[in-house]
Amino acid sequence: MAERSFKSEVEKLRLGAGQEFRGEAILAVTKALLQSGVSYVSGYQGAPVSHLVDVLNDASGLLKELGVRFESSANEAAAAASLAASVNYPLRGACTFKATVGTNVASDAIANLASGGVIGGALIIVGEDYGEGASIIQERSHAYAMKSQVWLLDPRPNVASIVESVEKGFQLSEISNTPVMLELRIRACHVYGSFIAKDNVRPSFGGRDALARPERDIGRIALPPTTYVHEQDKIGRRWPAALRFIVENKLNEFFDGDATDIGIVMQGGMYNNTMRALEVLGLADIYGNSRIPLYVLNVTYPLVDSEFVRFCAGKKAILIVEEGQPEFIEQAVNTILRRADIQTRVEGKGMLPMAGEYTGGVLKSGLRQFVEKHRPDLIAPAPDVDARIPKARKTLEGNLEGRPPSFCTGCPERPIFAAMKLVERELGPQHVSCDVGCHLFSILPPFNIGNTMMGYGLGGAAASALSGESGRRPIAVIGDGGFWHNGLASSVGHAVFNKTDSVTIVVDNGYAAATGGQDILSSSAQVESRSTGNPIEKAVRGVGVDWVRTLTRTYDVAKMRDILREALTTTFPGPKVIIAQSECMLNKQRRIKPLARAAVKRGERVVRERFGVDAETCTGDHSCIRLSGCPSLTIAPNPDPLRREPVTRVINSCVGCGLCGEVSHAAVLCPSFYRASIIDNPTGWDRFKARIRDAVIGFLQRRMDRRALASA
Amino acid sequence: MNKPVIDTSASTRVRPITIAVLAMGGEGGGVLADWIIDLAEHGGYLAQTTSVPGVAQRTGATIYYVELFPKAAARGQAPVLALMPVPGDVDIVLASELMEGARAVGRGLVTPDRTTLIASTHRVYSMNERIALTDGRVNSNALLQSCTDAARKLHAFDMAALAEATGSLVSAVLFGALAGAGVLPFPRPAFEATIRRGGVGVESSLKAFAAGFDYAANGGATLPAVKPADAVVESEFVRSLLASFGGKVTATSQPLIVAGVSRVLDYQDKDYARLYLDRLAPVAAIDAARDDAPDDLLSETARQLALGMAYEDTIRVAELKIRASRFEKVREEVGVTDVQLLEIAEFMHPRTQEIAETLPASLGRLILNVGWIRAVTDRLTRSGRVIRTTSLRGFLLLYVVASLKPLRARSLRYIDEQKRLSDWLDIVIAVAPKNYDLAVAVARVRELVKGYGDTHERGRAKFDAIMALVQKLAADPNGARTLDALRKAAGQDENGDALKRDIARYNLA
């Protein structure tokens, strides 16, 4: 089960012609796929496209009605490879993943797909995770489109335009026999808006028809000499076909303006924020009417030479608003204009930054620079900065702390790193190779553990060159998500085959937790449409690892520490694998909290545990926080008039995972931690016991108090 | 096609209302944004929102951005709404916490010409603030000051307290404050109707909303009330002792001395309290001789001496854990109601060292020094213990340990501690006439010695390392400053690397 249920979203997918769809863009894309008559969809979850996968996961009923197959792919390569169904058959299909990490993994399949080409429309929907809040390396999907000759759509970021681009993308793909990539930036995926729906379309040709009448065309398979033919076909036939379609269907948009001697060219995805910057500068109104002519590239690859030539006619300068680097479009435009011998000056990365997100502020200053240089008459000089702003910023100096993401309250991964810290104290610092997943937060305070991160499922592989030597061996940490994504082969199998002397910790929390808690092969949840409950240990032993330890409760810090120490010091040759299991707390709480609440309401006995710290004995040294970092473990002013440093304090969001107690034992911390068990609806026996207990304890406590008073 | 007139004049053009919401993952920032959308759509506005949750969902800082535009002004052409705020063009900023409000200022989202900033003033401490070895908190006053300076209007108060009082979330209080601030063109009932339409936790949300509304309507910016330190009840005995305490006591040192003597009395007995004041007397005399100068030395020594004399041993911990007042504190902290039962379990890990130190000196030495006995106790104390203080067995166990108090004066640790305290105090007193400020600094170094187990040992080692340098610094006019710097360096990391580095830097090694 994903982090939340998407039942209400699934209902929106059923909307019929003329009804208004309101919601997030990525959900609108899902609806657009069904309206376009897709036969199959595949995907690998990851922000910002997780919702597409999640919603379709919850929509099995609707998909069955429509005859659409949906696959939760093992990884992005698998997702892209599934588009092979559109190579020989008139089937529309789509796959989705986050980019560029997903495009990286998928590139093998994408290249092969693009080489032979498709008959049925093939759409690759990538969530471009770029700019603020991105969780990955900052690169562009654009490069993939260029290298494999895949057409790249970058629609204006409003729900209606995005929906429109899905349908157009399929048509473009079919007409040019080329897969089409639809690029959606994070904010565009999450933008809330509306469009008028159409009826869902049941595909006229389904997987069943393909299986009944298999078609084979050796000319579509990438094996020389056909690969040479493919290359010529891409350039000689598919490309011109695509250009024709783009021009005829006006996929790119032109907007007039009265300042005809200059112009702005932008990626479709940049449209809204660029318009706002123009509006703030007094160069456009809120309805998108601009004084400067605009050329909006809803297709950013291939570029249409003739459209550029037309747009630049009579212009002394244009500005290209192209986010990300390198500046592929700007370079191409310079070539286009050079070839056509057009003298319009091309401004771009000289005025807007080469690298980094084009935020509102960045766009505003770049546009101002462009207009001030080429049409200063259009714009009023920049107002002076209000002195109060720099003053306020100055006051903040040294008082603003970053707030990167970290492990959630009660996270079962935290104790693994607490144990690693303790082992570090005994055996010295270790080389740790990390992987993609929540566990990567270990590289930040308070743990500061981890040396490299080379990609999903590659944690083990990235440690292998440092195979054990002179009593030291590397540690690799890999999540269950990464394990099934490709870690079993690349990290574990690889280590077995190469007899790598290393320790691999597989964090098995039952979900692909970082991407929203989707189920995976080893999840314990029972899902009708999927096969779960396949143990990681079985897989690890299956590929030949003999030293495997499974710890079923990661919160047992002492045990985790002992296993880790053993793995690091044993003389056993080859890879050592530790499987550390405990359910992701975020998902667990989502699951059990409502159950507990209901049970209390029904009058059942329910025990809730949480931890606390006695301020009187707390040393104010915070070593417990340094071994945990739990958001519920924080600080508070010291109530003792004699002491200054803040004390540790557990707040009510504590879920009583027990780590605080385990750490204070394993690391021999102060005796300040206590566990409070709060019993709702106690039984008669509970109350009877409590009465006796309270009588005796109360008596002794009063006696203590009396004595204290007497001697005061 | 007729080109529409482009109205870019500042006075007549219609503009969207721009709203940024800064929250931390899991705080309900998304719910708040959804409420605003719902409110606007029902109030005749077009609304757009977007966010970048991603991994920031995991406790990181997140911004939600909302734009509202009057439907009536859409005149057949839909407005183009932005997906992110342009600095200098934000009408309303809602921040769920003080540092997030300040972050909005830092990012230029709050400007004096247009922005109404509505922020909760409670703090959710950052990782760096929490993991500091001493006090790593940033300055809340500075955060609030920058908000005040940057905003056109600021509504700032402790919304977490209101949320807790109403059993709701900060997001509901913020929504109330948004209504109360009167910056959106919707009446209060429209806001409340939105909450009702949401359907979850309606009653508590409405209460929180009302609380936020009232506060914001009254305006102003206040930091959360600082909970005063625990009050010290001055007993008859303490009063009589102090009456005979010579020397000059000021408003600064007086409460510390009262707290100190009360602590020591509570820790052991009347004689121990007298000992405390006897030890303090020479220090008081030094300050008395300094005429009207502030008595920093007396204050600092009173503080450190009390903490040193009331060191935490197993007896003290046991006693503190089983007091009725402590049970009461726990009940309050975890919020147990009358119909619920509470059980408390302690996590303790006394090691051979701590046990031996509590025993009478000869016995203690035996355990520590005789190989096989030590091995046995080490084995027995290898893992920690969970002691259920609310069970009879657990309570009685701690009760017995606590009742060893009369034997404390004969314990190994006691003898050791008294000797160390006298040595330190002697140095303070010896340094004072020559270099008063250095003496104050020396007094304060004692705060490095605290806690239990490894923490205690590490602190002790750092303290010893610094104390060994006092002699060298005695003649140095900058001695006090150097010693303070070293003390701070000692608080920078666990292993004392920063301290070692600084000792070398000051050429004191």
Ligand code: SF4
């Ligand atoms: S027990 Fe400690 S680590 Fe676990 S949830 Fe509570 S505060 Fe966090």
